[in-house]
Amino acid sequence: MPGEAATLPRPDAAPAPLWRGYRFELVKLLSQWRLRVVALVCWLGPGLVVAVISTATTLPTDTVFGRWMGQTGWAGSLVVLSFACAWVLPLLTSLVAGDVFAAEDRQGTWRHLLVAVRSPRRIFLAKALASLTVVLALVVGLAVSSVVGGLAAVGGRPLVGLDGQVLSPGHAAMSVMLAWAVVLAPTLAFSAVGLLGSVMFGRSPMGLLTPVALAFVLALAQLLPLPVLLRIALPSWSFLAWRGLFTEPAQIGPIVAGVVVDLVWALLAAVLAYAVFVRRDFTDPAYDGAGPRTVLSTLAPLAVLVAVSVAVLAAVTPTSGSGIDRPKLERSLATAYGHLYRLQTRELARPDVPEAQLNVGASCDKGGDLVEDAGPGNDWRCVVTWHIPGATAVGSAVYQLDATPDGRYVADGDGPQSVNGFFQVRTPTGDVPNPLWQFDGSVDLFTATTKG
Incomplete structure (x- = not known):
């Protein structure tokens, strides 16, 4: 039709x-x-x-x-x-x-x-x-x-x-x-x-x-x-x-x-x-x-x-291997600790100390002397040190690090208790999370891996 x-x-x-x-x-x-x-x-x-x-x-x-x-x-x-x-x-x-x-x-x-x-x-x-x-x-x-x-x-x-x-x-x-x-x-x-x-x-x-x-x-x-x-x-x-x-x-x-x-x-x-x-x-x-x-x-x-x-x-890019090594972790951990230490100082209403005067440093080891200090793993152990102006003693804190392959790590405080031993700290306004008890960090995988 x-x-x-x-x-x-x-x-x-x-x-x-x-x-x-x-x-x-x-x-x-x-x-x-x-x-x-x-x-x-x-x-x-x-x-x-x-x-x-x-x-x-x-x-x-x-x-x-x-x-x-x-x-x-x-x-x-x-x-x-x-x-x-x-x-x-x-x-x-x-x-x-x-x-x-x-x-x-x-x-x-x-x-x-x-x-x-x-x-x-x-x-x-x-x-x-x-x-x-x-x-x-x-x-x-x-x-x-x-x-x-x-x-x-x-x-x-x-x-x-x-x-x-x-x-x-x-x-x-x-x-x-x-x-x-x-x-x-x-x-x-x-x-x-x-x-x-x-x-x-x-x-x-x-x-x-x-x-x-x-x-x-x-x-x-x-x-x-x-x-x-x-x-x-x-x-x-x-x-x-x-x-x-x-x-x-x-x-x-x-x-x-x-x-x-x-x-x-x-x-x-x-x-x-x-x-x-x-x-x-x-x-x-x-x-x-x-x-x-x-x-x-x-x-x-x-x-x-x-x-x-x-x-x-x-x-x-200059990176190679896993992109995670001891110098990178030490630099990142020291930087993060310095910032968080000042945050904890403000929470506790203590006098602030500039990071340049704290002179925070970190020393890390992975799995003992027989293991290369590179790569991801939960067997990183680090000691963080810092200086308080006017004090003769050097402060130190121990952290267990769990570094994942993507560059993230979790730093878990292992003492002393007065610094990172409790998940909360008492402040004039009440209990708040302790920023130094456990914290996340990140390393830049694109920076050159340090030899030695």
Whole structure:
């Protein structure tokens, strides 16, 4: 009939505008009940959790900045960021980007979509941009909610950094925002990997699990004593490197290197996903993902990228080995102790002593005389010394250090009791956490490793 013939698309009809396809894909994503629930959790959950934990008597001291949650609201957002980097952000990319193409395969709607849009290229771009928009909105929700919850619970007081330096509320706010901005780069890389998995594996759940599986493998790799260059060449490094923003001076080198690696990963994975997508046969209703040969040939460039990244980092940075050695730990520990000693002095209402007069020093040993004083481990033992003007005796304190492969260490006080033996100190206004009892620190992995 003439009416039916008029409804068929003309072969020479122009493709639908990209912005219409983007809006259509965005509406489809936001109409899914599971994503609505996830969005609600991201925008409300962190704030509630931070508010409850910040006012509790037990704090997550095993998490970086966790011991300061009861003192300032900025610490709560950083604790949420640490937890999100471990599992939440890869999971979000799986739920959104890892399923955006596979959903069409499960529902068998590719032919309808192609008739409406008339351009596989614009379909890919629309889906990629829509999924990226949703992921960014979820990350923003995590950041905003955690900050609001922390500030509402305990206020925006100064934050103690990873070198013991006290950051003003304005400085802390800027550093927290920059930390959340840094993790957008690895989130973008995992989102691109999710697109690639969704394209390659079709209706198979493997596409949905690709970012989570990659995050699990990389998390295990970051726990191993890998060379620092290989560690930074992995797309998960920036999930840890943001901590360098909370030292003075900031450890910018590892952050910049990690962000660049993540952006290259995101670009390469997106290009590979696009290449696989435009070559697939949309007329095959039994399509069940790319074959093993295609999958291996597609993943090979990502492995090559890791090797190239290691070579480039080796050429432009002076670091080598694990990036952790005795001189670095001694300098970092002495600096942090000097800052925290003055903080404890102010808490106890004692006369302040400039750090230049304290002349703080540290001497560390790893595992005794038969073990090389380098690398991560929980067998570092350090003695910190300092001088009080007008006193003839030299003060000293012992610390057990647990240095992790990513450059973070936890210094646990081992006496004397009057300095670091108790987790609280009594002040004129009440008991407060003892800053010298246990504290976190960080070494710059990009500085040259000292020999000898």
